[in-house]
Structures are given as structure tokens and as C-alpha cells.
Amino acid sequence: MAILRHEKKEKAIIVGCGRLGSQLADLLSDANQHVTVMDRDDTSFRKLSASFGGLVLEGDGSDFDMLVQAGAHEATILAATTDDDDVNIMVGMIAREILRIRLVVIRLSDTGKKAAIADSGIAVLSPSTLCVEAFDRLVRREETA
Numbered sequence: 001m002a003i004l005r006h007e008k009k010e011k012a013i014i015v016g017c018g019r020l021g022s023q024l025a026d027l028l029s030d031a032n033q034h035v036t037v038m039d040r041d042d043t044s045f046r047k048l049s050a051s052f053g054g055l056v057l058e059g060d061g062s063d064f065d066m067l068v069q070a071g072a073h074e075a076t077i078l079a080a081t082t083d084d085d086d087v088n089i090m091v092g093m094i095a096r097e098i099l100r101i102r103l104v105v106i107r108l109s110d111t112g113k114k115a116a117i118a119d120s121g122i123a124v125l126s127p128s129t130l131c132v133e134a135f136d137r138l139v140r141r142e143e144t145a
Contacts, residue, residue, distance in 0.1 A: 009033055011075040013101075015061030015091050016082035020107055020125075022047035024079055029053045033077075036070045062090050064098070072099050080106040081125075085113050092122045 010033050014025045017039035025037045026049045035054030039045065042058040059066040061080065072078060078101045080091035088106040095101040097120070105123040108114060114124055 010077055011071055012036070012077040012079070013038065013061075013067070013070050013072050013075045013095075015039075015067075015078070015080045016088075016107075017041075017044035017047055017056075018081065018083060019047065020127075021079070021081035022049075024081065025054060026052055028077070034071075038066065038070055062087050062094070064094060067091075067094065067099065072101065075099070075101050077101070077103045078105070080104075082107070083109075085110050089113065089116055092117060093120065096120055096122050 012028045012033050012035045014021045014035065014037045017025065017037050021037065021039070025035050028035045029052050036057055037045065037048065037054060038057045038059055038061045040058070040060055045056045048056070057066070057070050059069070061067065061082070072095065078091070078095040080088035082088055085108050088108065092104050092106040095104045103123070104121070105125060107125050107127070109127065111126050111129060117124070
């Protein structure tokens, strides 16, 4: 009888455990990734599912030493999902430019701030842009039906 081994693939850091951060953390955990979630407010971790298999760390994700404590120096993925665009930009720049994390994704509510990270290699998720794009796809699908 063979024993199946599910090895962890990559190390991911999620900064901000709100609705978006907790869902991303759950998604990555379910995909068998090493996940560490950071948030300033330890009550935010309640948003994680019961099946979450990662680590939680209370602290400021924009603090370089806290990112290192979270294991960001070994991470291949970092997502900054706080509700503060400026914090997300700062965390993203630290992750990309100093820690050299391969995939850095930040949440921006104000799409006008994208210029601050132009040509940095940081991916941007904008809730309003994503909703508009999804709406456009639905409308186009209706028009062709």
C-alpha cells in the first residue's frame, strides 16, 4: 500500500486578515501551501476557516523585522491585503525590492495610486476594477446569447 505524501509547495505571506486576506489564506492553505497570515488585530484571525492549516502572527506587516519573523525572506508569494493602500504599497515594495519575493500582489482601492508602483513587477488587485471587468463579461455574454 502506497502512502500519499502531500508536500508543501511554496511559502506565502498574507499581510492583512480581513475578508480578502482571510479568503486568500484559506485558498492557499487548501492548496497545501505554507501560509503565514499577519494582522495588527488578533481578532481578525477569526475570519479564517476551521480548516486553515497555516500560521498566524499578530504584528505590523509594514515592519521589516516582522516580515522577516513571518518568514518573508523564504517566501515566494506575498499578498498585502490591508484596507490601507499606502501600507499595501509599502509592504509590496519591501517584499519586491528588498526581500526579492517572486510574486507580490497588493490590494489597491484607489487605482490612481498604481503609478506609485509602475514597472515594479508588483501585481495589483483592485476590487472596483475586478467588479467592473466581471460585469462587462456578463453583459457581453448576454449580448451574444
